[in-house]
Amino acid sequence: MDLEDIAKHYEKMSDSQFINLITTRGSGLRLEVYDLIKKEIKKRNLNPKLFDSIEVQNKEFSIEEIEYYAELLRNLPCTECGSTHQKLNGTIIYTVKSFILFSINNTECFIACPQCLNKKNNKAMLSTSLLGWWGFPSGFFKTPVYIYRNYKVKKENKWNIPNNALLSFTLENIGKIQAYKDNKEKLIKIINS
Template identity: 40%
Template sequence: MEPGIEELRKNYGKFDDRKLIRIASEEASGLRPEALELVKTIIKERGLSEQITKAIDVQLDKITEAQLLEYSELLRRLPCPVCNGVFDKLNATITATVISFIVMTSYRKKVKIACPQCLDKQNNDAMIKSALLGWWGFPWGIIRTPQALIFNNKRKKLNHLDGPNDLFKSFVLGRVGRIEASRKNPSELEDIINYIR
């Protein structure tokens, strides 16, 4: 049974501003309509930024390619989270790393956002680590290590595209609410790329 409006108001009223902003900017698409209106009302009552209510609306609307590129460019113009460089636009990659020890093999993939040179370095580091530490597990180390080496090498080719690559667009699409809520606050935009969840 779903909680009524008064129960929701009581619950949302207990949340601090930070939690309410997170719900509005990240989870709005999962709320039912009356809960959305209640969150908007509480945000206005607390005098929080109008950008936060826009973040709710953005999550509920269909994002056009032009809007996606606009949100992507907001993040791509930020300083690189690795080297703090501002000369190249940011992009995204996935690194694959294999570490093995006799019967245990760990195969991990991680999303990284940085400038193209730093992304190349992260892919190279993952390849070196896998090449040195991946082979030593039987049977998966021998299988996964070449997979990781090939995967990282392929990902490097996508690090230097002029526009945002598909991975970066996907990253942005999943965070349009947070980006809209933080549009006028560069440090909050930097947090989006620094602390990938």
């Protein structure tokens, strides 16, 4: 696409579509597009800090930098129970549900306080234990694997530092986190999505 086509494409977007685009899919953009984005932000009278999310998405991070962004999320209240007594962390929820001839496998990242993370992992292990076996052949093989994976990631839920699930989530959403790092409500929406 040439720059004129890109500019026309941006103009057709709503504010929310444009913000979503630059905060989630800004990596790998050509340098010439940066000026178009700056102009569009200014023309729409949007927060100029939104452009920072583009720069963040096109940067290589040290682990310390990723941990800095993860700490912004860790200090939020738990989206499940509202608690602020423990720092948030992340987990991956693995589930299998089988229906005789087929099985549905699901893997989902979840951010909450350690107590709520444990509840989610326990619930996933229970539902997988009860509903995962019945599909042939994949349910029979995946059920013990997914139960073990839930058990294994559950050990990281109470880490005093950002765990692997939270660091991965942070890196994946770093553009959004940068754009809204001063807005607690928006950060809560990010971890809920």
